[in-house]
Amino acid sequence: MATEHYSQDSTGKVPLWRQPTFRAIVFQVLLVLCILAFGNFLLSNTLQNMEQRGITTGFGFLDNAAGFGILQSLIPYDETYTYGRTFVVGLLNTLLVAALGIFFATFLGFFIGVARLSHNWLVARLATVYIETFRNIPLLLQIMFWYFAVLRPLPLPRQSLSIGDAVFLNNRGLFVPRPIAEDGFGLVVAALLLAIVGAVVLARWARKRQEASGQQFPTGLSAFALIVGLPLLTYWVSGSPLHWDNPVLGGFNFRGGLEVIPELAALVLALSIYTAAFIAEAVRSGIQSVSHGQTEAAYALGLRPRVTLKLVIIPQAMRVIIPQLTSQYLNLTKNSSLATAIGYPDLVNVFAGTTLNQTGQAVEVIAMTMGVYLLISLVISLFMNWYNKRNQLVER
Amino acid sequence: MQATRYVMGLGAALMLSGAVNAGATLDAVKSKGFVQCGVSTGLPGFSSADDKGRFTGIDVDMCRAVAAAIFGDAEKVKYNPLTAKERFTALQSGEIDMLPRNTTWTYTRDTSLGLNFTGVNYYDGQGFLVTKNLGVKSALEMDGASFCIQAGTTTELNLADYFRSNKMNYTPITFDTSDQTIKAFEAGRCDALTSDQSQLYALRIKLSDPKSAVVLPEVISKEPLGPVVRQGDDEWFNIVKWSLYAMVNAEELGVTSANVDEMKAGSADPNVRRLLGVEGVKGEWMGLPDDWGYNIIKQVGNYGEAFDRNVGAGSALGIARGLNALWSKGGLQYAPPIR
Ligand SMILES: N[C@@H](CCC(=O)N[C@@H](CS)C(=O)NCC(=O)O)C(=O)O
Numbered sequence: 001m002a003t004e005h006y007s008q009d010s011t012g013k014v015p016l017w018r019q020p021t022f023r024a025i026v027f028q029v030l031l032v033l034c035i036l037a038f039g040n041f042l043l044s045n046t047l048q049n050m051e052q053r054g055i056t057t058g059f060g061f062l063d064n065a066a067g068f069g070i071l072q073s074l075i076p077y078d079e080t081y082t083y084g085r086t087f088v089v090g091l092l093n094t095l096l097v098a099a100l101g102i103f104f105a106t107f108l109g110f111f112i113g114v115a116r117l118s119h120n121w122l123v124a125r126l127a128t129v130y131i132e133t134f135r136n137i138p139l140l141l142q143i144m145f146w147y148f149a150v151l152r153p154l155p156l157p158r159q160s161l162s163i164g165d166a167v168f169l170n171n172r173g174l175f176v177p178r179p180i181a182e183d184g185f186g187l188v189v190a191a192l193l194l195a196i197v198g199a200v201v202l203a204r205w206a207r208k209r210q211e212a213s214g215q216q217f218p219t220g221l222s223a224f225a226l227i228v229g230l231p232l233l234t235y236w237v238s239g240s241p242l243h244w245d246n247p248v249l250g251g252f253n254f255r256g257g258l259e260v261i262p263e264l265a266a267l268v269l270a271l272s273i274y275t276a277a278f279i280a281e282a283v284r285s286g287i288q289s290v291s292h293g294q295t296e297a298a299y300a301l302g303l304r305p306r307v308t309l310k311l312v313i314i315p316q317a318m319r320v321i322i323p324q325l326t327s328q329y330l331n332l333t334k335n336s337s338l339a340t341a342i343g344y345p346d347l348v349n350v351f352a353g354t355t356l357n358q359t360g361q362a363v364e365v366i367a368m369t370m371g372v373y374l375l376i377s378l379v380i381s382l383f384m385n386w387y388n389k390r391n392q393l394v395e396r
Numbered sequence: 397m398q399a400t401r402y403v404m405g406l407g408a409a410l411m412l413s414g415a416v417n418a419g420a421t422l423d424a425v426k427s428k429g430f431v432q433c434g435v436s437t438g439l440p441g442f443s444s445a446d447d448k449g450r451f452t453g454i455d456v457d458m459c460r461a462v463a464a465a466i467f468g469d470a471e472k473v474k475y476n477p478l479t480a481k482e483r484f485t486a487l488q489s490g491e492i493d494m495l496p497r498n499t500t501w502t503y504t505r506d507t508s509l510g511l512n513f514t515g516v517n518y519y520d521g522q523g524f525l526v527t528k529n530l531g532v533k534s535a536l537e538m539d540g541a542s543f544c545i546q547a548g549t550t551t552e553l554n555l556a557d558y559f560r561s562n563k564m565n566y567t568p569i570t571f572d573t574s575d576q577t578i579k580a581f582e583a584g585r586c587d588a589l590t591s592d593q594s595q596l597y598a599l600r601i602k603l604s605d606p607k608s609a610v611v612l613p614e615v616i617s618k619e620p621l622g623p624v625v626r627q628g629d630d631e632w633f634n635i636v637k638w639s640l641y642a643m644v645n646a647e648e649l650g651v652t653s654a655n656v657d658e659m660k661a662g663s664a665d666p667n668v669r670r671l672l673g674v675e676g677v678k679g680e681w682m683g684l685p686d687d688w689g690y691n692i693i694k695q696v697g698n699y700g701e702a703f704d705r706n707v708g709a710g711s712a713l714g715i716a717r718g719l720n721a722l723w724s725k726g727g728l729q730y731a732p733p734i735r
Contacts, residue, residue: 053488054507054508054511069552071567079556171584341572342571354481356548357480358504360484360504360509
């Protein structure tokens with residue numbers, strides 16, 4: 001451009017401040033500084049105002065004794081623990097629901113998505129009805145529905161439904177024996193790990209062999225036998241180093257054993273069923289995105305339908321499915337905060353609920369809660385992005 | 397989520413505004429033309445809306461009294477139904493002007509939240525509601541039982557204290573609103589519902605069969621319930637505080653909504669004349685008209701009337717005056733004199 005020529009000095013160099021890249025960097029740095037300064041102004045002004053209004057600030061409250069009980073905790077907790085501990089208890093409960101929900105929703109979703117494309121008219125219709133029903137009813141209503149649907153028909157603890165003297169079901173939850181490891185149980189765990197490693201090695205070897213020689217190996221079956229068989233064998237050989245703590249009725253409820261509270265059951269049920277409807281649609285769109293010509297080509301090569309699905313269609317469909325799956329996982333995790341409507345002690349119920357109210361430190365508590373949800377979401381999407389990269393078509 | 401909205405409101409208010417100053421609340425209330433009042437999401441006798449959306453209750457009467465004192469019109473109130481969790485943030489953020497929502501006066505709340513309690517409009521204590529066929533006569537028999545409670549209340553803390561000091565175990569199931577709490581109790585999720593005793597009577601009438609549940613005799617805590625305002629605006633603090641005192645004084649002096657006109661015109665008792673703004677004291681000391689006390693009694697009634705109508709003998713709850721009788725009748729209700 002003419003002006004550029006004009007501004008060149010005798011040596012032919014463009015001065016620094018005329019260079020577009022340099023100017024861009026300067027402006028960006030200035031912008032970031034402005035944002036930081038503004039943020040700092042807001043923060044200090046907030047703190048100053050809170051102090052002026054007599055509102056206690058800071059994170060010191062995390063060390064104070066909480067003084068209230070929590071329905072379910074995956075780590076030791078009672079009212080003598082601190083508010084900081086309530087944060088961890090709530091967080092773990094949230095992660096538990098999210099993990100269980102993602103697990104069940106994925107299975108159910110894939111199943112229904114495939115069913116919707118079934119050639120069997122009835123199966124396909126049922127899948128459609130499922131999707132249209134559960135996708136279109138507000139999640140909160142579904143949670144409430146399952147909670148009371150689970151709760152109302154169940155008997156009181158003294159009239160529990162039971163299987164033998166070990167499993168009990170009543171309106172306080174499901175009680176099953178809790179396995180308690182004895183000395184030597186480590187061996188069984190080690191055997192399990194060993195079996196998993198063995199299965200992976202086996203799968204690699206089988207794939208290599210098939211690529212080289214075309215010979216197939218029943219990988220799935222043998223891996224399964226390995227993973228189940230080896231630990232069982234170890235368990236038996238090492239003299240059953242495990243005993244079971246059975247729940248027993250005492251006073252108002254069962255003690256001992258492992259307890260699944262109805263709030264957890266209802267929440268996982270509602271979240272999985274709801275999210276599965278969306279996942280099913282993602283799966284359907286993924287499968288339909290693979291052109292029918294591919295199926296025909298596979299059949300022409302003599303592949304059986306199941307093998308075609310596994311080796312030709314699903315790998316290509318995954319590229320379309322995974323990004324949608326990611327956002328469904330994120331939705332499920334965030335939706336789990338509706339837990340508070342039925343009293344499930346998740347992060348929002350325990351920490352952004354009771355702790356916030358008992359300490360009155362709303363700003364700190366909400367900041368921490370939002371930060372954690374952000375972190376969980378980021379971790380999920382980072383993982384899914386990584387997985388997606390691995391599954392993308394490698395153009396050759 | 398509603399609670400998040402209040403916290404955001406609080407954040408915004410704190411980030412951008414300057415200091416609060418005395419008189420700010422009254423000025424704001426006068427210019428918008430009504431009192432914004434935070435009440436419960438539905439607790440018969442204390443604050444609940446009927447099918448026409450009209451709020452009634454002993455807490456609602458506090459709002460009405462303040463509106464009557466300021467505007468001479470008890471109807472100039474707007475209500476925000478709040479769960480226990482939301483209430484303090486809503487007040488701190490300026491979303492509401494006052495909070496008469498069966499809220500227990502405690503040290504933490506009074507000193508660390510930037511709030512002030514203006515008095516006690518109901519002396520209460522925590523109790524237990526159980527189904528009759530559970531066959532329990534005392535809370536001490538309830539080792540290992542489950543309790544439905546509400547999040548963010550003193551109830552949660554008292555329950556933990558009580559079981560700890562009696563070396564018993566319990567399971568808390570914590571809900572956001574009283575509606576959810578009572579539904580879960582009815583569905584049999586818990587053995588007992590625990591809350592302030594007055595609220596147990598109020599919630600019991602929401603059961604499909606109120607007779608199926610009984611309130612246990614134990615009272616395990618002190619729950620002085622009273623209206624709350626923001627700290628730092630003494631003028632507003634005075635208005636809410638003296639609105640309650642005017643109602644208590646009126647009961648003591650025998651002034652009712654029925655005879656207040658007659659008393660104003662004819663009473664020779666200087667206490668009555670000061671209460672009704674006929675002589676002696678000036679409303680302007682609180683930024684109000686002189687007849688503020690008259691307006692409260694005329695439109696809302698005295699403390700005894702409010703009690704009877706909402707929670708006492710004249711209501712569905714039928715709670716006895718007990719601790720809430722006047723000091724001269726063996727109770728705790730006592731107001732400093734207006735002079
Ligand atoms: N007085 C106690 C308890 C107050 C409370 O919220 N009690 C429940 C009784 S279950 C209630 O009034 N709920 C009404 C609502 O949720 O709006 C406190 O201040 O913490």
